Amino acid sequence: MARWKRWRTARPLFIAVILGACLSSGMAACGFGNGPPPRKLTLTPVSDFPANPRQVTWSLAVDEPSAGRQIDTSQIGVMSGPFRIEYYSDAEWADAAPAMVRQLLVQSFRSTGRLPVVGSTRLSASADLMLISNLTKFQVETAPNGSSQAVVALEVTLLRLPRRNPIGTARFEKATPIPANTIETVAAAFNESLADVIRHTVSWTLERGAVGM
Numbered sequence: 375m376a377r378w379k380r381w382r383t384a385r386p387l388f389i390a391v392i393l394g395a396c397l398s399s400g401m402a403a404c405g406f407g408n409g410p411p412p413r414k415l416t417l418t419p420v421s422d423f424p425a426n427p428r429q430v431t432w433s434l435a436v437d438e439p440s441a442g443r444q445i446d447t448s449q450i451g452v453m454s455g456p457f458r459i460e461y462y463s464d465a466e467w468a469d470a471a472p473a474m475v476r477q478l479l480v481q482s483f484r485s486t487g488r489l490p491v492v493g494s495t496r497l498s499a500s501a502d503l504m505l506i507s508n509l510t511k512f513q514v515e516t517a518p519n520g521s522s523q524a525v526v527a528l529e530v531t532l533l534r535l536p537r538r539n540p541i542g543t544a545r546f547e548k549a550t551p552i553p554a555n556t557i558e559t560v561a562a563a564f565n566e567s568l569a570d571v572i573r574h575t576v577s578w579t580l581e582r583g584a585v586g587m
Contacts (some may be wrong), residue, residue: 418569423573427576428488432489436495438495440472451512452522502587505575515549522551524567526548527547546570
C-alpha cells in the first residue's frame with residue numbers, strides 16, 4: 375500500500391518553511407512538483423443511530439457551516455504546530471469541507487425518517503427551524519502521545535424561524551487515531567470522527583427542537 379505523501383501549502387510563501395519541516399521529520403517525499411492530480415475523497419452520511427431518534431413534525435433547514443480560511447477548502451489540513459497548518463499533496467476532499475459537512479448533515483437527517491422535510495437553506499422561507507454551525511476543527515492533529523488523529527469539531531445553534539430566535543447551542547468534537555499514514559486510514563479516521571459529530575448533532579437537534587417548538 376502506497377504511503378500518502380505530504381505536504382502541499384496554500385501559498386508559495388510557506389514552501390521553504392514546509393520543506394524544512396519535511397527534511398527535519400525525515401520524510402522522503404513532500405509532494406512538490408508536477409505529479410499526478412490529487413485523489414478526490416468523500417465521506418459518508420450516517421444511517422445508523424444508537425437509539426431511535428425523536429419523531430418531530432417540524433421542518434428543518436441546514437445552513438452551510440462557517441469556517442476559517444484554513445478549513446474552508448478542499449485540502450486536507452495537518453496542524454504541524456499551534457499556529458501552522460500544512461496540507462497533504464496526494465489527496466483532497468471532493469468539495470470544500472463546510473459544503474461537504476452540510477450535505478452529509480442533510481443526508482443524515484433524512485436517513486432518520488423523523489422529519490417531514492429537511493434540506494438546505496433554500497428551504498428557509500418555508501422551514502420552521504434552521505440549524506447554523508461553525509466548523510472549528512477539520513484537520514489532522516498530534517495527540518499527546520505523539521500519534522496522529524483526525525479531529526472534527528462543530529459548534530451548532532438551532533434557530534426558530536422566521537425571526538431566527540435561538541433555541542439552543544451545543545458543541546461536539548471527536549478525535550480518531552490514525553494508525554498509518556495512508557489515504558485509506560486517514561479518510562477512515564475522518565469518516566469516524568465526522569460520523570460521531572453528526573450523530574450527536576442530529577440527536578441533539580431533534581430533542582432540542584421538540585422542546586423549543
